[in-house]
Amino acid sequence: MSTPRIAARIRRIKPSPSSAAAERAATLRREGKKIVNLVVGEPDFDTPEHIRRAAYEAMERGDTRYTATAGTPALRQAIAEKLSRENGLDYDPAHIIVTCGAKHAIFNALAVTVDTGDEVLIPAPYWVSYPDMALACDGTPVIVPTTEEQDFKLDAQTLARYITPKTRWLMLNSPTNPTGATYSPEELRALADVLLDHPRVLILTDDIYEHIRYDGRKMRHLLHVEPALRDRVVVINGVSKTYAMTGWRIGYAAGPADIVAALDKLQSQSVSNACTISQAAALAALTGDQSFVAESVRIYERRRNRAVELLNKIPGLSCKAPGGAFYLFVNCAGLIGRTTPAGKTLENDSDIVLYFLETVGVALIAGSAYGTPNYFRASIATSIEIIEEGCDKLAHAVSELK
Numbered sequence: 273m274s275t276p277r278i279a280a281r282i283r284r285i286k287p288s289p290s291s292a293a294a295e296r297a298a299t300l301r302r303e304g305k306k307i308v309n310l311v312v313g314e315p316d317f318d319t320p321e322h323i324r325r326a327a328y329e330a331m332e333r334g335d336t337r338y339t340a341t342a343g344t345p346a347l348r349q350a351i352a353e354k355l356s357r358e359n360g361l362d363y364d365p366a367h368i369i370v371t372c373g374a375k376h377a378i379f380n381a382l383a384v385t386v387d388t389g390d391e392v393l394i395p396a397p398y399w400v401s402y403p404d405m406a407l408a409c410d411g412t413p414v415i416v417p418t419t420e421e422q423d424f425k426l427d428a429q430t431l432a433r434y435i436t437p438k439t440r441w442l443m444l445n446s447p448t449n450p451t452g453a454t455y456s457p458e459e460l461r462a463l464a465d466v467l468l469d470h471p472r473v474l475i476l477t478d479d480i481y482e483h484i485r486y487d488g489r490k491m492r493h494l495l496h497v498e499p500a501l502r503d504r505v506v507v508i509n510g511v512s513k514t515y516a517m518t519g520w521r522i523g524y525a526a527g528p529a530d531i532v533a534a535l536d537k538l539q540s541q542s543v544s545n546a547c548t549i550s551q552a553a554a555l556a557a558l559t560g561d562q563s564f565v566a567e568s569v570r571i572y573e574r575r576r577n578r579a580v581e582l583l584n585k586i587p588g589l590s591c592k593a594p595g596g597a598f599y600l601f602v603n604c605a606g607l608i609g610r611t612t613p614a615g616k617t618l619e620n621d622s623d624i625v626l627y628f629l630e631t632v633g634v635a636l637i638a639g640s641a642y643g644t645p646n647y648f649r650a651s652i653a654t655s656i657e658i659i660e661e662g663c664d665k666l667a668h669a670v671s672e673l674k
């Protein structure tokens with residue numbers, strides 16, 4: 273038997289379930305089916321005009337060539353100022369690298385630090401890509417379950433229990449995709465106390481949803497709470513979610529000199545720099561008028577409130593109002609064991625999501641994709657009308673169950 277052509281590290285991962293769900297919804301739509309798409313993982317707003325204009329101007333100026341691998345000096349300076357202004361973190365631009373989206377920064381951070389068998393602690397529910405990224409980098413994802421009762425947040429005792437001599441990373445995402453869980457400074461303090469005792473463990477803070485939060489508070493960063501962790505923290509962020517710029521593919525990492533140098537080396541041998549025109553747009557996003565950010569959060573908040581109200585009226589479903597991000601993580605345990613009009617018993621969250629898609633055309637993502645069965649994720653990055661239509665259809669589909 274010939275050996276497989278595809279490398280083991282790729283054979284052991286699966287495609288992103290959220291991309292797959294989005295593609296499935298798009299295919300059904302192309303086939304003429306009416307689909308209420310609640311899987312979207314990106315803002316439904318256009319990128320603000322002044323940001324788009326900065327991109328045109330960059331092209332007109334001839335900014336269409338390679339930049340330094342780590343990004344333009346102007347953008348790295350703007351990121352350093354943003355980290356100082358918004359997060360109270362002081363980074364030299366030399367310790368910041370611009371990447372092709374936050375996803376790229378996270379992948380590369382693991383790629384440059386994880387050796388075979390190193391453990392990557394991932395609190396569940398988690399963003400779908402973390403475990404497969406760890407696997408692709410020859411690491412061992414270690415899933416740390418959290419519960420709805422604890423608002424899906426990792427607590428200090430649990431963290432302490434899961435750290436082993438092989439632990440290399442803790443992935444910390446706040447606000448969290450898919451639950452919206454948002455860590456308070458006190459909760460970060462408790463986690464920091466545990467982390468201080470384990471100097472081998474690096475901490476990746478995925479701050480991509482930092483501005484999309486509904487408690488009116490600004491994010492307090494783990495490093496602001498505990499500066500002594502500085503040599504072990506890689507800060508990940510980007511412009512995708514805050515400025516409706518998912519397609520521009522600009523993210524960044526800030527961190528210790530050796531890790532950023534390794535990121536630079538890997539990037540120089542793989543993608544070179546992030547798109548030059550997009551870097552000019554990201555510079556305008558970070559340095560220009562910020563009113564879009566607060567306005568979009570107000571809109572998400574209205575949608576969140578309406579969706580929570582409607583979903584909680586459906587017998588068998590329940591969800592808490594998320595503190596941040598633009599998703600609801602809906603408990604559907606009450607539907608398990610029920611029977612569809614076609615006579616099929618709903619055994620798990622994947623059956624439930626498929627039932628909703630096939631009978632009423634509402635596209636959702638099963639909680640199992642996030643490491644937490646008995647839930648599904650519904651996106652609110654869509655209009656109130658679509659949210660209302662989706663909830664109406666879900667209510668109808670549930671009413672048909674026996």
Ligand SMILES: Cc1ncc(COP(=O)(O)O)c(C=O)c1O
Binds near residue numbers: 374448511512
């Ligand atoms: C938690 C989390 N981190 C990172 C990303 C990736 O962001 P980007 O578009 O900047 O690659 C996403 C996108 O869905 C996300 O949900």
